Amino acid sequence: LQVPRASSQTLAGSESRRFTNKHSKKALKASLTLGILLGMFFVAWLPFFVTNVAQAVCGCVPAGFFDVLTWLGYCNSTMNPIIYPLFMRDFKRAMGKFLPCCRRSGEPRPSAISLSMRNSNSGARAATSLKNVL
Numbered sequence: 001l002q003v004p005r006a007s008s009q010t011l012a013g014s015e016s017r018r019f020t021n022k023h024s025k026k027a028l029k030a031s032l033t034l035g036i037l038l039g040m041f042f043v044a045w046l047p048f049f050v051t052n053v054a055q056a057v058c059g060c061v062p063a064g065f066f067d068v069l070t071w072l073g074y075c076n077s078t079m080n081p082i083i084y085p086l087f088m089r090d091f092k093r094a095m096g097k098f099l100p101c102c103r104r105s106g107e108p109r110p111s112a113i114s115l116s117m118r119n120s121n122s123g124a125r126a127a128t129s130l131k132n133v134l
Contacts, residue, residue: 033087044076045072045073047069048072
């Protein structure tokens, strides 16, 4: 005997698959971003650290080459603020709220009071006590 499935079970199954698919895409994107960041970190800083150890052991590394590798590491630190907004939508939104150059036209600038209430976990209770203080 076969019992026919209820339509709500079928709907719940498709929503569950969609939910799982959405989260797997987010996890894949987060893994890709982390891979790019770590890959750039290792490409930029690993030669510096290997050369630093070689310099301590044998003293055979030219000063100019050592300086170039140091600046390669500094360039990696410069690239991080560029990489984060490219791959992370939440980071891009946060930067848009605080930096005037990144804000879209028509978006109001948040006030300090609204930011402090948004960042506190107290909810409406904090708003009423804040009104009393002001």
